[in-house]
Amino acid sequence: xxxxxxxxxxxxxxxxxxxxxxxxxxxxxxxxxxxxxxxxxxxxxxxxxxxxxxxxxxxxxxxxxxxxxxxxxxxxxxxxxxxxxxxxxxxxxxxxxxxxxxxxxxxxxxxxxxxxxxxxxxxxxxxxxxxxxxxxxxxxxxxxxxxxxxxxxxxxxxxxxxxxxxxxxxxxxxxxxxxxxxxxxxxxxxxxxxxxxxxxxxxxxxxxxxxxxxxxxxxxxxxxxxxxxxxxxxxxxxxxxxxxxxxxxxxxxxxxxxxxxxxxxxxxxxxxxxxxxxxxxxxxxxxxxxxxxxxxxxxxxxxxxxxxxxxxxxxxxxxxxxxxxxxxxxxxxxxxxxxxxxxxxxxxxxxxxxxxxxxxxxxxxxxxxxxxxxxxxxxxxxxxxxxxxxxxxxxxxxxxxxxxxxxxxxxxxxxxxxxxxxxxxxxxxxxxxxxxxxxxxxxxx
Amino acid sequence: xxxxxxxxxxxxxxxxxxxxxxxxxxxxxxxxxxxxxxxxxxxxxxxxxxxxxxxxxxxxxxxxxxxxxxxxxxxxxxxxxxxxxxxxxxxxxxxxxxxxxxxxxxxxxxxxxxxxxxxxxxxxxxxxxxxxxxxxxxxxxxxxxxxxxxxxxxxxxxxxxxxxxxxxxxxxxxxxxxxxxxxxxxxxxxxxxxxxxxxxxxxxxxxxxxxxxxxxxxxxxxxxxxxxxxxxxxxxxxxxxxxxxxxxxxxxxxxxxxxxxxxxxxxxxxxxxxxxxxxxxxxxxxxxxxxxxxxxxxxxxxxxxxxxxxxxxxxxxxxxxxxxxxxxxxxxxxxxxxxxxxxxxxxxxxxxxxxxxxxxxxxxxxxxxxxxxxxxxxxxxxxxxxxxxxxxxxxxxxxxxxxxxxxxxxxxxxxxxxxxxxxxxxxxxxxxxxxxxxxxxxxxx
Numbered sequence: 001x002x003x004x005x006x007x008x009x010x011x012x013x014x015x016x017x018x019x020x021x022x023x024x025x026x027x028x029x030x031x032x033x034x035x036x037x038x039x040x041x042x043x044x045x046x047x048x049x050x051x052x053x054x055x056x057x058x059x060x061x062x063x064x065x066x067x068x069x070x071x072x073x074x075x076x077x078x079x080x081x082x083x084x085x086x087x088x089x090x091x092x093x094x095x096x097x098x099x100x101x102x103x104x105x106x107x108x109x110x111x112x113x114x115x116x117x118x119x120x121x122x123x124x125x126x127x128x129x130x131x132x133x134x135x136x137x138x139x140x141x142x143x144x145x146x147x148x149x150x151x152x153x154x155x156x157x158x159x160x161x162x163x164x165x166x167x168x169x170x171x172x173x174x175x176x177x178x179x180x181x182x183x184x185x186x187x188x189x190x191x192x193x194x195x196x197x198x199x200x201x202x203x204x205x206x207x208x209x210x211x212x213x214x215x216x217x218x219x220x221x222x223x224x225x226x227x228x229x230x231x232x233x234x235x236x237x238x239x240x241x242x243x244x245x246x247x248x249x250x251x252x253x254x255x256x257x258x259x260x261x262x263x264x265x266x267x268x269x270x271x272x273x274x275x276x277x278x279x280x281x282x283x284x285x286x287x288x289x290x291x292x293x294x295x296x297x298x299x300x301x302x303x304x305x306x307x308x309x310x311x312x313x314x315x316x317x318x319x320x321x322x323x324x325x326x327x328x329x330x331x332x333x334x335x336x337x338x339x340x341x342x343x344x345x346x347x348x349x350x351x352x353x354x355x356x357x358x359x360x361x362x363x364x365x366x367x368x369x370x371x372x373x374x375x376x377x378x379x380x381x382x383x384x385x386x387x388x389x390x391x392x393x394x395x396x397x398x399x400x401x402x403x404x405x406x407x408x409x410x411x412x413x414x415x416x417x418x419x420x421x422x423x424x425x426x427x428x429x430x431x432x433x434x435x436x437x438x439x440x441x442x443x444x445x
Numbered sequence: 446x447x448x449x450x451x452x453x454x455x456x457x458x459x460x461x462x463x464x465x466x467x468x469x470x471x472x473x474x475x476x477x478x479x480x481x482x483x484x485x486x487x488x489x490x491x492x493x494x495x496x497x498x499x500x501x502x503x504x505x506x507x508x509x510x511x512x513x514x515x516x517x518x519x520x521x522x523x524x525x526x527x528x529x530x531x532x533x534x535x536x537x538x539x540x541x542x543x544x545x546x547x548x549x550x551x552x553x554x555x556x557x558x559x560x561x562x563x564x565x566x567x568x569x570x571x572x573x574x575x576x577x578x579x580x581x582x583x584x585x586x587x588x589x590x591x592x593x594x595x596x597x598x599x600x601x602x603x604x605x606x607x608x609x610x611x612x613x614x615x616x617x618x619x620x621x622x623x624x625x626x627x628x629x630x631x632x633x634x635x636x637x638x639x640x641x642x643x644x645x646x647x648x649x650x651x652x653x654x655x656x657x658x659x660x661x662x663x664x665x666x667x668x669x670x671x672x673x674x675x676x677x678x679x680x681x682x683x684x685x686x687x688x689x690x691x692x693x694x695x696x697x698x699x700x701x702x703x704x705x706x707x708x709x710x711x712x713x714x715x716x717x718x719x720x721x722x723x724x725x726x727x728x729x730x731x732x733x734x735x736x737x738x739x740x741x742x743x744x745x746x747x748x749x750x751x752x753x754x755x756x757x758x759x760x761x762x763x764x765x766x767x768x769x770x771x772x773x774x775x776x777x778x779x780x781x782x783x784x785x786x787x788x789x790x791x792x793x794x795x796x797x798x799x800x801x802x803x804x805x806x807x808x809x810x811x812x813x814x815x816x817x818x819x820x821x822x823x824x825x826x827x828x829x830x831x832x833x834x835x836x837x838x839x840x841x842x843x844x845x846x847x848x849x850x851x852x853x854x855x856x857x858x859x860x861x862x863x864x865x866x867x868x869x870x871x872x873x874x875x876x877x878x879x880x881x882x883x884x885x886x887x888x889x890x
Contacts, residue, residue: 049723050692050755059680059689059754078749079529079756087597090745092537152532234679235504244504247495278494300535302747304523309504310495311524 032416033068035125040072040148067416074130074156074395074414075148077306077320082233084286084313086294086303086321094298094340096324099139101441109433112369112425123430127396127423128415130155131323135331135408136438145323147414154303154320155412160399161305161319162270163391165285166378167333167349168292169205169273174349178280180205187276190247195255196272203259204273205377206357210257213266223253227268233309246271246312263362263375267316270378274315286313296344297328323412330399330408349377354389354403356381369424382428386435396423405435406442477861478513480570485517485593512861519575519601519840519859520593522751522765527678529731529758531739531748531766539743539785541769544584546886554878557814557870568875572841572868573860575600576768580776580853581883590768592859599748599765600857605844606750606764607715608836610730611823612778612794613737614650614718619794623725625650632721635692640700641717648704649718650822651802655702658711668698672713678754691716691757708807708820712761715823719760731758742773742784768857775844775853794822799834799848801826814869827873831880841868850880851887 036042044055057064057072057080064073064080073080105121124132130149134142149155157164172178178201185197199209214222229242230249236242243249250272274285281288286305294303303321305313332339336347357376367373374381381389386404391397396413409431415423481487489500502509502517502525509518509525518525550566569577575594579587594600602609617623623646630642644654659667674687675694681687688694695717719730726733731750739748748766750758777784781792802821812818819826826834831849836842841858854876860868 046756049720049729050690050757056755058756059678076756078523079527079752081527082524083528084524087746090538090597093535152535233504245495275494284494301532307524310501311491311503311521312495 035128035147038068038071038128038416039146040068043068043072045069045072046076067414070395070416071128071130071414072148074412075153075320077156078154078304081306082311083304083318083320084284084307084311085290086286086305086319087290088299088302088325089290089295091295091298093300094328096135096140096327097138099136099141100143101141104134104142104434104437107430107433107437109429112429114425118426118430120430120434123426126426127411127413129396129411129413131410131412133323133327133410134434135327135334135410137406137442138331138335140327141438143323149323149412151324152301152322154301154322156393156397157319157321157326157391157412158317158393158395158397159267160326160391160393160397161315161317162267162378163399164289164293164319164329165270165274165277165315166205167329167353168277168285168288169201170349170352170377171292171345172277172280173201173205174346174352178276184272184276187279188272190251191272194251194253196250196253199259201273201276204269204276206263206361207265207269207375207378208260208263208358208361209266209269210255210259210261211264211266211268212254212256213268215266226252231308231314233307236309245308245310246314247275250275260358261361261364263358263365265365265375270316271314273378274313277315284313285315289319292344293329293332294325296342297325297332297339299325299328301325323410326399326412327408327410330401330410333399334401334403334406334408353377353379354381354387356383356389359383369421369428384432386432388431388435392420394418394420396420396427398427400431402431402435405439407435407438409434480573480591483513483516483573483861484591485513488513488517490514490517491521512859515840515861516573516575516859517593519857520598520765522601523599523749526751527756528749528763528765529729529752529756530735531731531750531764532735533744533747533770534735534740536740536743538745539773541580541585541772542583544581544586545588546586549579549587549879549882552875552878552882554874557874559870563871563875565875565879568871571871572856572858574841574856574858576855576857578768578772578855579879580772580779580855582851582887583776583780585772586883588768594768594857596769597746597767599746599767601838601842602764602766602771602836602857603762603838603840603842604712605771605836605838605842606760606762607712607823608844609734609738609764609774610715610719610722610760611650612774612798613722613730613733614646615794615797615822616737616790617722617725618646618650619791619797623721629717629721632724633717635696636717639696639698641695641698644704646718646721649714649721651708651806652710652714652820652823653705653708653803653806654711654714655700655704655706656709656711656713657699657701658713660711671697676753676759678752681754690753690755691759692720695720705803706806706809708803708810710810710820715761716759718823719758722760729758730760734764737789738774738777739770741787741789742770742777744770744773746770768855771844771857772853772855775846775855778844779846779848779851779853798822798824799826799832801828801834804828814866814873829877831877833876833880837865839863839865841865841872843872845876847876847880850884852880852883854879 107120108117130147131145173180180202184199195211203209215224216222301322306318336350337345356374359374362374372383386402388402391399396415398411400409552565553562575592576590618625625647629644640656648654660669661667746767751763781795782790801819804819807819817828831847833847836844841860843856845854
């Protein structure tokens with residue numbers, strides 16, 4: 001195992017690496033650098049020609065995703081890994097209209113589990129925010145960049161990628177191209193001997209499959225290691241005999257428990273959904289995301305996916321994109337498929353996401369900060385009083401959609417702790433407070 | 446050697462791999478597939494999810510740049526290698542105006558060394574053309590795509606990259622930021638013990654340095670092997686003790702002969718020039734190409750560079766770009782720094798390129814199809830009756846500029862033979878014939 005780990009460390013799928021990082025970060029939480037002190041520009045990573053010794057992030061550094069280096073890496077995955085383009089096409093971008101409101105900085109909220117109020121502005125650094133944009137009624141009311149990110153540039157979306165893949169899946173279901181009751185094994189005969197064979201597409205979309213798949217990095221026998229080795233785009237060692245691609249790995253996944261009972265957040269569901277989408281449409285997830293969304297939302301920048309050894313896009317976590325383009329997707333979802341006056345897909349696709357998934361199955365998973373929530377189409381439904389729902393990435397990335405306040409918040413972040421439990425207490429109530437501020441403002445206007 | 450070769454085969458700098466390929470292709474030239482038969486879509490590379498066995502180009506395939514796979518690979522370097530973005534910025538592209546003229550297909554010419562006339566249209570397949578665009582007086586009069594390329598998508602520019610780096614160098618010289626008489630060792634103290642130390646910037650720009658650097662792949666002791674190993678973005682073997690980056694390799698290059706005497710086409714000159722540019726401006730070649738050109742020519746697409754293990758862009762051959770964007774650069778050069786009504790740099794930068802370099806030093810190198818030519822600013826001057834000059838890539842890529850005919854021809858190609866001697870006989874006279882056709886037409890109008 002140690003040899004494989006060494007060989008593949010350059011290219012571990014970043015979603016998973018982030019969880020490994022969390023152990024260290026949490027253990028060291030009392031001494032972890034704050035947002036200003038860990039700013040990658042301030043720390044001088046990769047500045048100069050060549051960068052100074054000790055300031056290089058690249059080979060043979062196997063810890064490029066450890067904090068604080070990670071705060072540089074989240075904007076530079078393509079410089080470390082092979083990638084596949086999500087083309088925006090060749091047309092002119094559709095620009096947002098702006099109605100910036102600095103008063104949002106002064107909106108205050110009380111963090112979950114906290115007693116002292118915090119300002120919106122203070123929450124940005126608290127959450128190691130690299131970029132944040134708020135749309136209200138389709139207009140940009142707030143936009144900021146920090147750390148490694150600028151308006152030009154892409155940031156790793158991590159598990160927000162899942163919500164893009166899931167949205168494509170829901171679009172195909174709503175259009176009747178994909179039957180959510182179909183068995184995965186009927187669509188992908190290659191998975192006949194895997195746990196996925198008798199799972200339905202709906203169970204993929206809600207992540208209620210029963211899979212023997214552990215992401216526990218402290219366990220050397222956890223399936224995550226074999227998955228990482230298979231997913232790496234690097235040459236395998238000569239004596240490697242395991243699966244060599246996402247496709248090959250997914251065919252080996254064994255069942256554990258019954259499908260349809262309990263929500264289990266396992267990235268391989270999204271990789272299988274990506275495969276289902278590719279087989280159904282004849283287009284890879286990266287290609288379909290381009291043709292169905294990126295080329296039609298007026299995107300300003302191409303996006304990209306990291307890939308495995310044969311160019312398969314990492315449907316479960318490999319997307320990097322510009323902040324404004326993610327906001328365009330958020331607005332498209334808020335508007336149930338309409339953007340710039342054009343309908344791109346049936347409203348039913350978003351309705352299913354917004355209604356959410358099996359709340360009982362979700363409750364069994366015990367998410368402390370998402371009580372009463374659910375998961376559908378690879379989006380998280382809060383089922384709060386505003387019916388908010390969100391795409392969520394492991395270091396605080398989000399597309400947070402509040403239909404009641406007609407608000408979209410898009411955030412890229414590089415929080416040292418991998419897991420939204422670390423930033424939810426100063427994020428979710430902040431989003432709600434801004435939503436209420438914007439609702440009040442709309443009523444006053 | 447064999448071990449290193451195996452380890453680095455995934456990521457050999459593509460410029461050099463192309464030369465290795467040439468041996469095979471030339472040896473097999475009697476049986477090599479023609480353009481239609483080797484079309485990557487027809488051959489089915491990388492189609493399907495997963496692609497069929499035998500149709501995969503990726504790991505552990507170390508021959509991704511062998512013909513005919515190469516005809517797919519030239520449009521997909523980023524899926525195989527880490528890359529660095531050349532951002533076009535966020536604005537709307539500046540679209541070309543069109544005055545398409547199908548009659549160009551019927552223009553005929555006599556190939557060098559040939560006796561039978563050939564039509565322009567026939568020359569496209571003869572040269573394994575993937576994309577070709579002709580600008581006349583700033584308007585698109587001809588545009589075609591084939592093989593792996595479409596209007597959306599990037600193609601490897603190979604040594605046309607050198608001309609982009611060289612153009613940046615000439616811009617800095619023309620602006621007074623860079624002194625062409627300066628010694629490289631004074632700008633880059635890291636090269637004090639290398640052959641470059643007492644070479645001038647001008648000698649870099651004209652490639653008249655005297656360097657002990659062989660690109661002979663049949664010689665296991667040729668310097669090209671150590672260069673390839675150093676340039677690879679992949680993890681080095683544990684027992685590797687050689688240079689790990691472009692920077693480290695360039696510092697080891699030893700002298701052979703005197704500087705300033707003979708033209709010697711050696712890619713490392715361009716990598717040093719890229720380093721000189723980065724040290725002088727504080728921007729990498731990829732960043733400067735974006736800020737000085739790509740963000741200001743109205744580009745439709747981002748471009749990108751392949752990189753070494755610490756993200757250094759391959760200034761001598763790593764650029765991939767869209768066909769139309771290369772045409773924009775061509776028009777900018779034809780117009781001596783003006784595009785879309787805006788001057789981007791002093792006309793002197795192009796004047797130096799157009800005037801060419803030391804013709805005597807060039808003659809000594811014995812280029813059969815470029816008699817009387819020269820090399821300056823990393824562009825090739827034909828010194829023909831039209832004063833044409835060109836950027837040239839090893840598989841037939843070109844930006845061919847004919848100031849007399851007010852014509853720019855941009856071609857991407859994937860000729861099986863690495864070396865322009867294979868396609869010059871059916872390219873250079875074809876370009877001249879179209880130039881004369883357009884001159885006649887302009888006079889008639």
